[in-house]
Amino acid sequence: MATDSTAEWHGNSDSVPKVPDFDLLRPIGEGSFGKVWLATNRTTGQLRAVKLILLNPSDRVDRAGREIVSLVRLEANVRNQHPNLLGIQHVGQTAQHLFYVMNPADDITGGPASLADSYRPATLKERLERGPLSQDDCLLLSRQLLAGLACIHKAGMVHRDVKPANCLFIDGELKLGDFGLLTMTSAEPSLLGTRKYMPPDGHMDARADVFAAGLIIYEMLTGLPVEAFPHLGQRAREIADSSALRILNRLVLRACQGDPKQRFPNAIEMLDALMEAKAGRPRIPVPVRTLVLIAVVVSLGVLTVPAAISLWHVQPDTVDVSFITEPFGAAIYLDGRPLLQPDGKPYRTPCTVPGLPGQTHHLSFKREGNGDLNVGEIDLETVREVTARWSDAPK
Amino acid sequence: MSGSETHSTLLERIRDGADCLAWSDFADRYWRLVFDFARRRGCSDHTAEDIVQEVMLTVFQHREVFQHDRSRGRFRAWLGTVVRNAVAERRRQPQDRIRGHGGDGQDAILVAEAGEPQPDAEWEAAFDKAMLVALLDIVRREVAPRTYQAFELAALHDLPGRRVAEITGLRLGAVYAARLRVLRRLRELGAQYRKNGQLTEQLKQALAGWPDPAVERAMIARLTVINR
Numbered sequence: 167m168a169t170d171s172t173a174e175w176h177g178n179s180d181s182v183p184k185v186p187d188f189d190l191l192r193p194i195g196e197g198s199f200g201k202v203w204l205a206t207n208r209t210t211g212q213l214r215a216v217k218l219i220l221l222n223p224s225d226r227v228d229r230a231g232r233e234i235v236s237l238v239r240l241e242a243n244v245r246n247q248h249p250n251l252l253g254i255q256h257v258g259q260t261a262q263h264l265f266y267v268m269n270p271a272d273d274i275t276g277g278p279a280s281l282a283d284s285y286r287p288a289t290l291k292e293r294l295e296r297g298p299l300s301q302d303d304c305l306l307l308s309r310q311l312l313a314g315l316a317c318i319h320k321a322g323m324v325h326r327d328v329k330p331a332n333c334l335f336i337d338g339e340l341k342l343g344d345f346g347l348l349t350m351t352s353a354e355p356s357l358l359g360t361r362k363y364m365p366p367d368g369h370m371d372a373r374a375d376v377f378a379a380g381l382i383i384y385e386m387l388t389g390l391p392v393e394a395f396p397h398l399g400q401r402a403r404e405i406a407d408s409s410a411l412r413i414l415n416r417l418v419l420r421a422c423q424g425d426p427k428q429r430f431p432n433a434i435e436m437l438d439a440l441m442e443a444k445a446g447r448p449r450i451p452v453p454v455r456t457l458v459l460i461a462v463v464v465s466l467g468v469l470t471v472p473a474a475i476s477l478w479h480v481q482p483d484t485v486d487v488s489f490i491t492e493p494f495g496a497a498i499y500l501d502g503r504p505l506l507q508p509d510g511k512p513y514r515t516p517c518t519v520p521g522l523p524g525q526t527h528h529l530s531f532k533r534e535g536n537g538d539l540n541v542g543e544i545d546l547e548t549v550r551e552v553t554a555r556w557s558d559a560p561k
Numbered sequence: 562m563s564g565s566e567t568h569s570t571l572l573e574r575i576r577d578g579a580d581c582l583a584w585s586d587f588a589d590r591y592w593r594l595v596f597d598f599a600r601r602r603g604c605s606d607h608t609a610e611d612i613v614q615e616v617m618l619t620v621f622q623h624r625e626v627f628q629h630d631r632s633r634g635r636f637r638a639w640l641g642t643v644v645r646n647a648v649a650e651r652r653r654q655p656q657d658r659i660r661g662h663g664g665d666g667q668d669a670i671l672v673a674e675a676g677e678p679q680p681d682a683e684w685e686a687a688f689d690k691a692m693l694v695a696l697l698d699i700v701r702r703e704v705a706p707r708t709y710q711a712f713e714l715a716a717l718h719d720l721p722g723r724r725v726a727e728i729t730g731l732r733l734g735a736v737y738a739a740r741l742r743v744l745r746r747l748r749e750l751g752a753q754y755r756k757n758g759q760l761t762e763q764l765k766q767a768l769a770g771w772p773d774p775a776v777e778r779a780m781i782a783r784l785t786v787i788n789r
Binding site: 294295296297298388389390391393394395396397398399400401402403405406412415416419420422423424488489490494515516517518551553 | 709710713720730732737778781
């Protein structure tokens with residue numbers, strides 16, 4: 167768990183800590199292991215954000231040591247500063263603290279950081295409190311978040327504390343910050359992190375970063391807190407009507423799978439999937455429909471309207487086919503034999519039957535109260551979905 | 562497991578105050594009911610948020626009551642009285658005097674709570690809706706995210722299966738199967754809510770009263786504080 171170290175971040179809560187070259191003005195935020203101050207450079211007068219971590223805390227957790235190790239890792243592995251990672255300008259040490267200096271985040275009003283009492287650093291957490299993001303912002307910020315995280319994953323590291331409060335805005339661009347829990351991918355998965363954004367398996371590896379990123383994109387998309395996932399709330403229809411938001415939603419659903427193996431393995435692949443989907447070459451799973459067959463049959467069982475709709479691609483030997491009837495609950499007969507599940511019970515519509523021979527078959531449905539619905543010959547080499555319904559009488 | 566069993570088990574679990582997860586479930590289940598009821602009685606979003614926080618605090622402080630009387634009917638009426646009195650108290654006092662005086666507001670609730678619970682048709686209907694949403698929430702946590710979303714989009718937003726498939730990445734057949742699966746589970750959990758066979762219609766109406774996303778975020782943050 168990310169520790170909340172506010173009570174002891176410095177010995178005396180009334181005194182302002184001293185760091186070389188900088189005057190600390192007031193606390194403006196908290197990271198995983200320390201407090202962040204608004205500060206001015208004594209020589210240049212420039213405004214900066216300075217993070218302080220206590221060197222010798224009473225609970226003997228060596229936060230400063232952990233942070234130093236993380237920063238060294240970051241420095242060693244990310245040679246060229248990435249535009250979506252928060253840049254560290256200087257690292258130093260006093261008798262009591264480790265400190266490092268960063269550019270301050272924009273003000274929440276969108277302007278630059280200032281000395282004004284009203285200044286509050288712009289973070290994604292604060293932005294989300296104001297409601298769902300526009301479609302353009304959702305896409306832009308998702309890309310920026312994933313680009314920053316992908317840079318960390320490319321360097322063989324994991325962040326382990328991806329959350330909206332750690333996404334800051336500088337010059338309007340999202341910067342992923344707070345590297346206090348950063349570690350190498352090869353490290354043993356641990357339970358450090360922020361609970362709300364942790365995957366259910368609790369393993370804080372690259373797939374856990376992906377899970378957290380997925381939840382953040384969910385929040386941007388819906389405006390809802392992570393506790394509501396995957397409820398789409400009042401924005402469901404807007405998401406349904408926008409191809410960009412649909413892409414993002416599919417990205418979220420894959421990133422937030424309970425089974426880590428079904429998630430993107432890292433942010434690099436998640437970012438690739440987003441960019442390819444945006445460019446019209448989707449890698450995020452979309453419904454695979456090779457050929458959809460629709461049949462409307464009158465109650466006497468006569469096939470009246472069979473129609474082939476679209477051909478996307480051809481499948482090899484065995485195929486998975488979806489069968490849907492209106493009403494549901496029909497047994498499926500291929501070549502006069504019912505399709506049975508492994509436990510011997512017949513498949514009933516709607517369902518997807520795996521492993522069917524990809525060749526021509528005779529298809530019919532049987533449903534109690536509706537009689538037989540004879541679809542006729544279908545070629546499962548090309549048909550992946552069959553939709554059929556009983557009609558009371560021909561019109 | 563029926564809705565009432567779920568409910569009484571939850572009450573038992575929050576009794577000693579040590580089960581943080583149970584408390585979180587409890588708050589999550591009831592806060593929208595209180596919020597919606599207060600809004601319908603003319604309170605602003607902000608006042609309704611305050612009332613939710615007060616009521617939840619009162620429930621938490623009186624959790625030992627559930628040890629002696631945890632029947633669903635009594636709890637429903639008791640909570641209704643607490644909420645109605647909290648709303649009435651807010652409406653009697655000027656806004657600026659009430660705000661920042663959590664203790665005063667609480668006292669008013671406690672005094673009123675000691676009296677006999679009073680029936681209220683509006684409260685009864687609101688409580689039923691909240692229980693229905695709570696059942697949906699149980700199913701949301703049980704099934705895969707894609708399955709839940711497919712149900713929500715197809716059954717509650719009436720979107721065509723093909724569009725739902727595009728949104729969720731499921732195959733069309735799987736969309737229908739997801740819808741059936743969630744409905745079946747809902748029927749199992751909430752047999753008492755489907756007497757007239759209009760479960761999804763009732764759910765739609767219940768969800769229509771949900772607050773907007775900004776209130777959701779604010780309230781969840783405030784309720785987390787009570788639990789600390």
